[in-house]
Every structure is written in C-alpha cells, then in structure tokens.
Amino acid sequence: MMGLSVGVSTLLMALKFFAFLLTGSSAILSDALESIINVAAGAFGLWSVYLASKPPDAEHPYGHGEMEFFSAGFEGALIVLAAGAIVWESVPNILTPHALPKLDWGLLILLGTGLANLWLGLALLRAGKRSRSMAISADGRHILTDVYTTTGVVAGLLLVRLTGWNFLDGAVACAVAANIVFVGIKLIFASTSRLMRAHDPELLESITSIIAKNRKPEWIHIHRLRAWSSGREIHMDFHLILPRDLSLEDAHRQVVEVQDLLKSQLPGAQDIMIHVEPCIDPECRICSRKRCRVRGKSFSEQPDLCSSEVAHHGAAENDPEPGRE
16 A cells, blocks of 8 residues: 555656646645655655564564654654745745746646545555554555645635736745644654553553453453554553462463453454452452352442553552552
C-alpha cells in the first residue's frame, strides 16, 4: 500500500507542477510544493513499514516497530516545513499580484488530482487501521491534508476567475498553509506520545474487556496493568491475583491460559508478562471461587475490570498497590 502511495503521489506531483507552468499561480505552486513532501514522506514511511515488519533480533529484542513512530514524526515535521515554504512563495504574490493565464486548465488538473488523493488517503487510513500501522495512517492523514489544500486552492482560484482579484491567489495559499501546519504539529505530538509509551485508554480497555468476558473464578482480580504498541506488536504486563492455595503448577497453568486468551483475541499481542500474586484475606469478599480451603470472609461482589482502575499510572514501587488492602 505504501508503494502505491509513493507512485501515485509522484504522478500527482508532476501534474500539479504542470498546472503551475500553465498558470503561474502561486496557490498551485504551494499545492505542488506540498506534494514533494508527500513523496518524500511516503518513501520514508515505506522504508519504516519494511523495517518495522522485521522480527525481533539480538540487538532489538522488542522488535523494530517503533520506527513507525519516528516516521510519523518526520512526516509531521515535513508538513510544517511545507507550510513555511508555501507562505514564503505566496506573500510576494499578495503584494504584487499578476494575471493567471490558462486558469481553466489548471483548475481541471487540480480537481482531478484532488479526487485521486481523496481515494488514496481514505484507502491508506483503512489499511492503517486494519494493520494498526501508525506510519500508514500518518501517510493517509497527510494525503488527506493535501486534499484539503487542493480544495482550498481550487475554491480560491475559482473566486479569482469570477472576480479578477488576483491577489487572492497568494492569500488562499497562505490560508491553506496556516491550516495544514496544525496537522503537522498534531502528527509530531502523536508520534512523540507513542515513543514515550503514553497512556493508551483504548488499548487498556480492549485488554480488560477480553479478560472480563472470559473470566474464571480463579482469576480473582488484576491490577498494575500497563500496555503499549510497537508497530503491529502489543506488549503488556500486569499482576494477576490467584487463590493462594493453588500449586505452582496450577498457577502456571492459569497464567498460560490468560496469555493464550489474549493472544487469540487481541491481534498483535505477543509479549505478555504476568506477575502472579497470592490472594490475601480482605480479597475473599471479591473472590467467587466456590471451593476454597482458606476462605476467611464470604463472597459479596466481584469488581468490574475497569481499565481506569486496574491500570498502573507510574506509582512508585513502594506505594500501596491498587486493589490491595
């Protein structure tokens, strides 16, 4: 998919530069300049997707998936750079506007490239969502940003054609630059957040939901849940409270069952570290196990596995553990 993106973006970039040569429009030039960024970012994204797909090795035991986050940040920086170039090229045409020859042909070419980019951007977003690839999704958002740019340019140039106000050519380009810079900044912050393994409520909710729907009486509770994505792979660790009268073999069997459950129902779940804890007396009231030789209190209510309550938010190791009394 990324290879298709690079090929299509290169063709559309050439068409936009051809439209600029026909019209001399700074707005069309700004759109073409952004297309250069599309091609460069798409090529970098293609390489990052290839690298992220490589399996873990001795030097990279957690795999190469985080390369995709670098790619998304790089693409965001290129978008911001493109916005600066657009402003640089457009301001002179606001101050000293000039007539735009063959504008009809330029508008027709831009309309065609915009429709092609719309199809490509939506296809990339769907592919990125299916594969959980941040690089593919980032490229899709960047392509759609190009669609917004083209739409703004077409609207502005139509206004120029209807009114004869040629200064609008440069003004529209500057307005488009101001809009796309926010997309670039958003991509930079998103990639930085993922590289720092920021809290991911959606991922945590997926994990707790799977465990809750398949919960066994022996799985008394979980807490200190942490999870993060690295490319297509998901890494997680949490504490699992089991009955303290289980043998070591039985406790291990329960851990393997939880791991197999998550791997089968959560695509990409690979590295699952589970720390087993024996139950303590206050937890008898949340344990639904019917046969227990060490129960001190009667069962009252099993708590929901709410992701916001079982997640570990960076508490110090010597702090009281969530869910433990």
